[in-house]
Amino acid sequence: MIDKQSPIPIYFQIEELIKKQIADGILKPGEALPSEREFADMYGISRMTVRQGINNLVQQKKLYREKGRGTFVSWPKIEQPLSKMTSFTEDMKSRNMEPGSKLLSFKTTKADEPIAKVLAVEEGTPIYAIKRVRLADELPIALERTYIACELAPHLTADTLNHSLYSYFERTCGYSISDAEQTIAAVLADEEDARWLTVPAGSPLLAIRRQTRLEDNRVLEAVYSHYRGDRYHFVTKMVR
Template sequence: MIDKNSPLPIYYQIQEMIRKKIESSEWEPGDMLPSERIFAEDFDISRMTVRQAVTELANEGLLRREKGKGTFVTEPKIEQTLQGLTSFTEDMKDRGLKPGSDLIQYSVLTPSKPVADTLQMNDTKQIHEIKRIRLADEVPMAFETTSINSDIVGELPEDIENHSIYYILEKEKGLKIGNGEQTFESSLARKEEADFLGIREGDPILLIRRITYLDDGTPFEYVKSAYRGDRYRFTIKMPR
């Protein structure tokens, strides 16, 4: 209920009421909220107050607005804790989700100079370049371009979309992966990324670039990933 005598702003009370309904699963992902007019009439408040509450929850990613349709509860974000080097497949399995990939392109080619420099290899050598959409329970989560030094890893299976690359390298090829370096950058989806991820061009995404090293310090993999900003969240544990 809304308490108009409370020191808490009315919009905040509406916001918390909606949040509790979502957290308690009274309103589930995909459910449409009552209209601003109905909210305003039910609680005898202005539509502007309702709009402020809904806008803040939409900015948090709990709600989404569809023009001409209404406001809906979003799917919960997948949370990944950054505390070690793991693959996408391992991360999804740890969360009880079914990992998957849609292969867009797999080529063996000469790398661009920036990629060759990153992998500390001669740009006359070749790399495996794998472009794929990473899925969790069949839902697109990230558009990923992976470049791997072919001199180090040798051949990879043609149906690479059905495999974890790290599993192949460690279990089948006997390589020992040491560590990785990742950088994070907020960005807006370009048309290619938006089309593959099922979002709109200009929607927020998180760009992640990773260089992965063998245990002897040799870089062998460079990955650039565009993660959906509305479905993915990273948490960093920071012990003191």
């Protein structure tokens, strides 16, 4: 409730009220907020005061605006530490989120020159080309393209992709995964990104390329992912 007799500014009370409704699950990620007029009428305060409280939450990334549509609750950002190598499935489970994926394509093809170079195989080598939308609690997080030499996983099937690939490689194939090299860059969403990640074209994304190696130094996979910039960020610990 709003206490007009309190020394705490009303706009700040509006902020705290909305944040509590988000924390309690009354307002859910992606859900539209009532209009400024509805808030003002509900609590008997001015629209300007409501607007100030909402503007502060937009600046804090708790809310976001879409032109012509209104103000919505932001999705919480997912942190991934850069110091530890995990699969997407492991990463989501560690955050008590339900990992998932939507398989867009799974085919065998021949490695072109750029992919062959990253996989350290000859051009024309048979490879799996996999395209998936990665989900967390059924919400799209990333559009991912994975390339694997067929000889490393001759029995890979579409059903396998419903589970952690790293678990499959380690438990079924018996591989020991050593390390990965990962590069991160900022890009803007194209039409395909926008379609599958449910963001407007031109939205900021994190473009990530990962090259994973086995203990014997063979390249296991090359993964190219576009992560939603509003839902994912990376953290690293630095010491001097």
